[in-house]
Amino acid sequence: MTEGRWRRASGALLRVAVVWAVSTLTMLALAAALPDFRLQSPGGDSVTRTALTAAWGAGAFGLLTALVWPLVVRALLLVPALVLGLLVFFLNGSLLLIALRLIPDGRGDAAPETAVVVAAVMSAVASATSTALAVRDDNAYRRRLSRLATRRRRRSGQGEAPGPCPPGLLFLQLDGVGHEVLLRAAKDGLMPTVADWLAGTHRLTPWRTDWSSQTGASQLGILHGSNHDIPAFRWYEKDRGRLMVSNRPASAVELQRRAIARTGDGGLLTHDGASRGNLFSGGADQVALVLSVSTRRDRANRSRAGYFAYFSDPANAVRTALSFTAEVARELRQSVRARLRGDRPRVSRGGLYPFIRAFATVVSRDVVVAAVIGDMLAGRTAVYADLVAYDEVAHHSGPHSGDAARVLTSLDRSLALIAKASEHAPRDYRIVLLSDHGQSPGETFQGAYGLSLKDLVRAGCGLPVSRRAERSRCGAEARDAAGDALRRALHRRLEEGEPPPETGRGTAFDPIVLASGNLGLISFPDVPGRLSREEIEARHPALLGTLANHPGIGFLLVRSERYGSVVLGGGTETPLAELADGQGPLAGFGEGAADAVRRTDSFPHVADIMVNSMYDPETGRVHAFEEQIGSHGGLGGEQSRPFLLSPAELSAPVAPGAELVGAEAVHRVLRHWLHECTGPQIPVGDSAPGPAAPQDQAQAQDDGVEAI
Incomplete structure (x- = not known):
C-alpha cells in the first residue's frame, strides 16, 4: 500500500473514531436528560462502565444504521413516499432499540x-459531525467526489473520461414562479443567489405561455417539443370517452406518447440526460420521480429510485422527517393566523393540505436536489429538474403572500447548494433557471359570486343546481333566464312545427x-364531435348568453356554422379569424392573446x-374556477409570463426586440444551447432520432444518489 493510501486510510479511520466519540457523548447526554432512557444496570455503574456501555450502544447503532437501513428502505420502495417519510422515525427508533439489546448484561x-x-x-449529530469533518478536509472531500463521479460513470457504462468534457447543462424549473415575482424576490433580498446571477453572470428573458398556462402543457412542450392538443390541465375527449388530467400517470404516459409520435424525437434529454421530479421524462435514460413512467414496476423502471437514494442515508431521512413535521406545524400556524386576521381572499387549507404542502416543500425538494447533485457528480450531459414548492403554496396562500415569499427564500438556498456542488463535478455546468408559468391572484369564482362554474x-341549461347556488343572486338570475329562454324556444318551435329541444335531465345529457x-x-x-x-343554442337557448354576460367571465370560444369559431363576451361577438389583440372580448388580455386562442381552437379535443x-x-x-387564490391555466396577468x-x-x-412565445419555442432554445455545449452530439432540429415510445427508453438510476 502506498504512502498516499495509508494516509487516506488513516484519515478515514480518524473520522470514524471522531464520529463514534461524538455519538457516544450524545448518547450519554441523552441518558442523563431523558428519564426513560438508561445506560446502567438497575444497581448503578461507575462512570467508566457507563461510558463503555454508551460507546458500545453508539457503535452498534451506527453499524446497524449503515448495514440495515439501506435494505429496509429498499424493501419499502413501493410504499408511497409520504408514508415512507412518516415511517422514518419509527424505523430509526427500532434500530436503536435493537442496538440497546446488543449491549452486554x-x-x-x-x-x-x-x-x-x-x-x-x-x-442528526452524527451527520453534522461527519459533514463538518469532510468540509474541514477539502482534499478528502474532493477525492470522495471524484471517486463518486468515477463510480457513477462506470455503472452507467461510460468508463473513465478520455479527457476534458464539454460543459453540461442543468435546467432547474421553479414551478409557478412568474417573471415579475422573480424580479421582486431578487430586489427584496429574498433570493440572493438569483440576485447575484441577475447582477452579473446571467441574462433574464421573459416568455409567453400558450393559452393553457399550466405545467402539463408547458413542460411537455419544453421537454418533448410539442404540446399540441393540450387545451387545458384537464379535458374530456369525446372520441375516447375519457377524461384526461395532466398530473395523472395514465394521462402523462399518453401525452408523452403523442408528443413523441408527433415530433419523431425522444425528447430534450435523450443524450445522456436525467429527468428529476417532472411530469414527463424528456427521453432521459435516468429518471426519478417522473410521472409518465411511475406506473411501471419492473426492473427497467426505477422512477422511485430517487426516494431510495435519498432515504437510504438515515441522517437524510431524519433531517427531512423533522423538516416535514416543522412544515406541517408552520402551515397550521399560518392558516390559523390568516383566519384570525380575516385575510381575503382565502380558501380552505385543512384536511390533507398541510401534509401535501410539506411533501412539496420539503420531501420533493430534498429528494430532487440530492438527485441533481448526484447527476452533476456523475457528469451527465443534461439534467432537467422541477422544484414545485412555490406553486403549491401560492395556490392556497396567494402568489404575493408572505408564505410564498418564505418558500422562495428556501428555494434560493437550494439553488446555492446546487451551484456550490457543481464546483466539484467532473465537468463544468451551465445552470439555466426557468419557469413553466406564473400565477395570477384573485378571489375564486365561487367566493366572488356564490356559485361555481358548474352551477x-x-x-x-335549466338543470338542477346546488341549494347554495339557488340562493345566490347569479344562480337565481341564470335560472330565470334559462326558463324564459326555454319557453321562448318551445313556443317558436311549436309555431314552426319542429320538435322541442332536448334539454334532458338525465346523466347522459x-x-x-x-x-x-x-x-x-x-x-x-x-x-x-364539437x-x-x-346546436348549443337549440339545446340550451340561455346557456351562452348566461355565460357571456356574467361579470366574472371574460370571454367564450365556440364554433359557429356561419363564421367558423367566434369569441363571445361583454355583449360583443367577433369571428376568431378577424380578432386582433386588444379588440373585442380580448381587450385587456395582452399581446398574443388572439393567436393563443386561435392555436387552441385548432386542437382536435378543444371543448x-x-x-x-x-x-x-x-x-x-x-377568478379561478377551482379553490385557488393563486391560479394559472388560462389567460390574464402574471400566469402567462414565466421567465x-x-x-x-x-x-x-x-x-433583440423579439419575444419568446410558447413552450415549443423554449424547447428549441434549450436544444440549441445543448448543441452549443456538446457539438454534433445534440442535433439542433426537431427531427433528432429518438426512441419510439417512452416505455422503451425511460429507465431510472439503480444506484441512487449517495450522500455527500
Whole structure:
C-alpha cells in the first residue's frame, strides 16, 4: 500500500473514531436528560462502565444504521413516499432499540417513544459531525467526489473520461414562479443567489405561455417539443370517452406518447440526460420521480429510485422527517393566523393540505436536489429538474403572500447548494433557471359570486343546481333566464312545427364542466364531435348568453356554422379569424392573446365551450374556477409570463426586440444551447432520432444518489 493510501486510510479511520466519540457523548447526554432512557444496570455503574456501555450502544447503532437501513428502505420502495417519510422515525427508533439489546448484561434500555427521540438526535449529530469533518478536509472531500463521479460513470457504462468534457447543462424549473415575482424576490433580498446571477453572470428573458398556462402543457412542450392538443390541465375527449388530467400517470404516459409520435424525437434529454421530479421524462435514460413512467414496476423502471437514494442515508431521512413535521406545524400556524386576521381572499387549507404542502416543500425538494447533485457528480450531459414548492403554496396562500415569499427564500438556498456542488463535478455546468408559468391572484369564482362554474352552467341549461347556488343572486338570475329562454324556444318551435329541444335531465345529457385554474371547459358527451353555437343554442337557448354576460367571465370560444369559431363576451361577438389583440372580448388580455386562442381552437379535443374568467389589468386579478387564490391555466396577468434565466456564455434566446412565445419555442432554445455545449452530439432540429415510445427508453438510476 502506498504512502498516499495509508494516509487516506488513516484519515478515514480518524473520522470514524471522531464520529463514534461524538455519538457516544450524545448518547450519554441523552441518558442523563431523558428519564426513560438508561445506560446502567438497575444497581448503578461507575462512570467508566457507563461510558463503555454508551460507546458500545453508539457503535452498534451506527453499524446497524449503515448495514440495515439501506435494505429496509429498499424493501419499502413501493410504499408511497409520504408514508415512507412518516415511517422514518419509527424505523430509526427500532434500530436503536435493537442496538440497546446488543449491549452486554442488559445495561441499555429505553421506552419506544424515547427511542425515537434518541435515534433522531443521534443521527442528526452524527451527520453534522461527519459533514463538518469532510468540509474541514477539502482534499478528502474532493477525492470522495471524484471517486463518486468515477463510480457513477462506470455503472452507467461510460468508463473513465478520455479527457476534458464539454460543459453540461442543468435546467432547474421553479414551478409557478412568474417573471415579475422573480424580479421582486431578487430586489427584496429574498433570493440572493438569483440576485447575484441577475447582477452579473446571467441574462433574464421573459416568455409567453400558450393559452393553457399550466405545467402539463408547458413542460411537455419544453421537454418533448410539442404540446399540441393540450387545451387545458384537464379535458374530456369525446372520441375516447375519457377524461384526461395532466398530473395523472395514465394521462402523462399518453401525452408523452403523442408528443413523441408527433415530433419523431425522444425528447430534450435523450443524450445522456436525467429527468428529476417532472411530469414527463424528456427521453432521459435516468429518471426519478417522473410521472409518465411511475406506473411501471419492473426492473427497467426505477422512477422511485430517487426516494431510495435519498432515504437510504438515515441522517437524510431524519433531517427531512423533522423538516416535514416543522412544515406541517408552520402551515397550521399560518392558516390559523390568516383566519384570525380575516385575510381575503382565502380558501380552505385543512384536511390533507398541510401534509401535501410539506411533501412539496420539503420531501420533493430534498429528494430532487440530492438527485441533481448526484447527476452533476456523475457528469451527465443534461439534467432537467422541477422544484414545485412555490406553486403549491401560492395556490392556497396567494402568489404575493408572505408564505410564498418564505418558500422562495428556501428555494434560493437550494439553488446555492446546487451551484456550490457543481464546483466539484467532473465537468463544468451551465445552470439555466426557468419557469413553466406564473400565477395570477384573485378571489375564486365561487367566493366572488356564490356559485361555481358548474352551477352556472347547469342553471343556464335549466338543470338542477346546488341549494347554495339557488340562493345566490347569479344562480337565481341564470335560472330565470334559462326558463324564459326555454319557453321562448318551445313556443317558436311549436309555431314552426319542429320538435322541442332536448334539454334532458338525465346523466347522459348533463354537460361535463371542468376547471383548469381560471380556464373552464364545457363538453356535451352525448353528441359526437364539437357542437356548434347554433346546436348549443337549440339545446340550451340561455346557456351562452348566461355565460357571456356574467361579470366574472371574460370571454367564450365556440364554433359557429356561419363564421367558423367566434369569441363571445361583454355583449360583443367577433369571428376568431378577424380578432386582433386588444379588440373585442380580448381587450385587456395582452399581446398574443388572439393567436393563443386561435392555436387552441385548432386542437382536435378543444371543448364545445371554452371559458376564460374575467381579468382586471389594473389589479392583475382573475377568478379561478377551482379553490385557488393563486391560479394559472388560462389567460390574464402574471400566469402567462414565466421567465428564462440563462448564463451569459450561452447565446441569446431571442433576437433583440423579439419575444419568446410558447413552450415549443423554449424547447428549441434549450436544444440549441445543448448543441452549443456538446457539438454534433445534440442535433439542433426537431427531427433528432429518438426512441419510439417512452416505455422503451425511460429507465431510472439503480444506484441512487449517495450522500455527500
